Amino acid sequence: MLKGKLEDGPYTLAGNTIAGSANASTVQLSNDDNARLWYMRLGHMSACGLEMLTNRNLLKGEKISTLEFCDHCVLGKQKKVSFSTGKHKTGGVLDYIHSDLWGPFKLPSKGGKRYLLTFIDDISQKVWVRFLKAKSDAFEAFKEW
Known part of the structure; x- marks a missing residue:
């Protein structure tokens, strides 16, 4: 008792x-x-x-x-399933590009840009950065790049 x-x-x-x-x-x-x-x-x-x-x-x-x-x-003992490593064959520079769009940032830059678009080459690791005023400008920046 x-x-x-x-x-x-x-x-x-x-x-x-x-x-x-x-x-x-x-x-x-x-x-x-x-x-x-x-x-x-x-x-x-x-x-x-x-x-x-x-x-x-x-x-x-x-x-x-x-x-x-x-x-x-049961829920507490679950484990996250790990992602398999991506396999891709790149022959040379600019064969495989990683891209990411960042933003919106709270404070715009002096030029009024609130987004950041990056392009990274898989082989050379070269990085190109484009600053954007609006998210909708990403496709035009990609075509220009």
Whole structure:
């Protein structure tokens, strides 16, 4: 049996609440509820870890049975899928160009430009930069380049 104010924490347990100036709650926990409570308190520890703590008499209660499926654990243990490296064959200079459009910048330049268009050659790594007043000027700058 647990005593204290359990409704303040991030987890709520079903039980009896005593109203009055004592402001205390009592909850009768089953073995599965006890396991679930410690599972959440210990940061979603594995069932093997909880069983090990119980065997060392660090957790009060009977043997901990298997825990229910936890969506939070599955989402927390997901890994990002890495991108494969791009494979392209470039024979020479200007065969493969990387381009990027930056902006709008909060403060325009002295000439009133708020966007930046870059062209980078894959082989030579040469960079060409064009400053633009509007995003719609990008295609004209590309044709001019």
